[in-house]
Amino acid sequence: MWIFAVEVVCLGTWILLSAMESHDEDRTSASSRVSSSTAATPSQVSRNVAATCTSALRKNSNTDSKVNGVILFLAGKNEPFFLSRTLPLLEAHFLVYFSYPVHIFHEDMPEQWQTAIRDAIPSACRVSFEDVGRFWRELPDGVTEKQLAAWMRTPPQRRYQGRGYRIMCRFWAGLVWRLPSLDVYEYYWRLDTDSYLTSHVPCDVFKLMQVNHCVYGYRSIRGENPRVVWELWPTFLKWAKAALSPAELAGLTGFALNASTKKYEGVMYYNNFELGAMKLKRHQLYHSLFQFLDTEEPRGIMRYRWGDAPIHTLAVETVMQHEGWKKCQFDKRFAGYMHGKR
Structure with a gap:
C-alpha cells in the first residue's frame, strides 16, 4: 500500500492528507466525528430549522475556530462560466471573508486550467484537484454500451441527456461520497460550475450548520419531470420495505407523495446549492439505497436518466428521519443565489 502524505495549514489545524490505493472499510475518518450533539433517538421525524445568520x-472567524468543511465542484471539459463568473463571485462574496478549501473533481483537466482556477480563488486556504474520469470511462457492472445505447434510443428517452450526464447523476448520487479524498472533512458545500453567489454571503455557512446542529442544508424543494423518475418510487419501495420499519416507511411516504393526489411527483431537494455533514452521505442506509438503485432492475439511472437530486433526496430523507437529525433551510434569496448559464 503506497501512501502519499502532506501536511498543510488549513482550518487552523495540521491536517494529514492521505492518498491510498487501498480502500479499507474500517478506516477512521473525520466524517464520522461530527459533534455527538447532532445525534438523536432513531426513528424520529427530521426537524427543519430556518438558516439564520446571527x-x-x-x-470573519479566526482560523482556529473554523469548521472542517470543504467546497465541492465537478468541472467538465467545457465550462466557460466556471472560471469567468462562478469562481470570481465565490472569491468576492465568500472566500475573502471565510477561507475554506475548495476541492474540484474533473477529468483530464489541463495544468494551465488548474493554475487559472487557483489564481481565481486566492483566498481559498487550499485548492485541490481530483481526476475522476475513470467513472466516465466505465459503465456500471451489468450494463453494456450496446444496452445503454438501446435504452437511450427509445422514444421516451431520445429527448433527454445522454451517457455522460447519466454517469454524472450516478457520481453525485452515490459514488462521490465513497471517495477517500473526502475522509478528512466533516462538512461539504456542493455548488455547480454555474452556481452564482451574486451578493455577499452574510455569514460562515459551515459554522451556521454546526451551531444549529444541522446535518443537511438546502434552499428549496421542488418536483422533477415525471418522465425522468419513471419507476423510481416503486423501486425505492422494494428497498424500503426490506430495510425500514413500517413507521419509517410511513414517514417517507408522507414526505415523498403529493398530499392531495397521493402520487409520487419526483420530490427533490434543489441540490446545486446544498450543504451537509459527511456522516449523512456516508450513512449505511444512504449507501444501501444507492447500491440498490444502482445495481437492481430497472437500473433507472442509466435506463431512465434518474437524476441525482431525486435519488439523493429519498436517501437523505431516509437517513434524516431514521436518526431524527436537523436540516437547515436557507432563504431562496440567500447570497443572491442564481443558477444556470445566464
Missing part, C-alpha cells in the same frame, strides 16, 4: 456568525 451577528456571531457574520464575523
Whole structure:
C-alpha cells in the first residue's frame, strides 16, 4: 500500500492528507466525528430549522475556530462560466471573508486550467484537484454500451441527456461520497460550475450548520419531470420495505407523495446549492439505497436518466428521519443565489 502524505495549514489545524490505493472499510475518518450533539433517538421525524445568520456568525472567524468543511465542484471539459463568473463571485462574496478549501473533481483537466482556477480563488486556504474520469470511462457492472445505447434510443428517452450526464447523476448520487479524498472533512458545500453567489454571503455557512446542529442544508424543494423518475418510487419501495420499519416507511411516504393526489411527483431537494455533514452521505442506509438503485432492475439511472437530486433526496430523507437529525433551510434569496448559464 503506497501512501502519499502532506501536511498543510488549513482550518487552523495540521491536517494529514492521505492518498491510498487501498480502500479499507474500517478506516477512521473525520466524517464520522461530527459533534455527538447532532445525534438523536432513531426513528424520529427530521426537524427543519430556518438558516439564520446571527451577528456571531457574520464575523470573519479566526482560523482556529473554523469548521472542517470543504467546497465541492465537478468541472467538465467545457465550462466557460466556471472560471469567468462562478469562481470570481465565490472569491468576492465568500472566500475573502471565510477561507475554506475548495476541492474540484474533473477529468483530464489541463495544468494551465488548474493554475487559472487557483489564481481565481486566492483566498481559498487550499485548492485541490481530483481526476475522476475513470467513472466516465466505465459503465456500471451489468450494463453494456450496446444496452445503454438501446435504452437511450427509445422514444421516451431520445429527448433527454445522454451517457455522460447519466454517469454524472450516478457520481453525485452515490459514488462521490465513497471517495477517500473526502475522509478528512466533516462538512461539504456542493455548488455547480454555474452556481452564482451574486451578493455577499452574510455569514460562515459551515459554522451556521454546526451551531444549529444541522446535518443537511438546502434552499428549496421542488418536483422533477415525471418522465425522468419513471419507476423510481416503486423501486425505492422494494428497498424500503426490506430495510425500514413500517413507521419509517410511513414517514417517507408522507414526505415523498403529493398530499392531495397521493402520487409520487419526483420530490427533490434543489441540490446545486446544498450543504451537509459527511456522516449523512456516508450513512449505511444512504449507501444501501444507492447500491440498490444502482445495481437492481430497472437500473433507472442509466435506463431512465434518474437524476441525482431525486435519488439523493429519498436517501437523505431516509437517513434524516431514521436518526431524527436537523436540516437547515436557507432563504431562496440567500447570497443572491442564481443558477444556470445566464
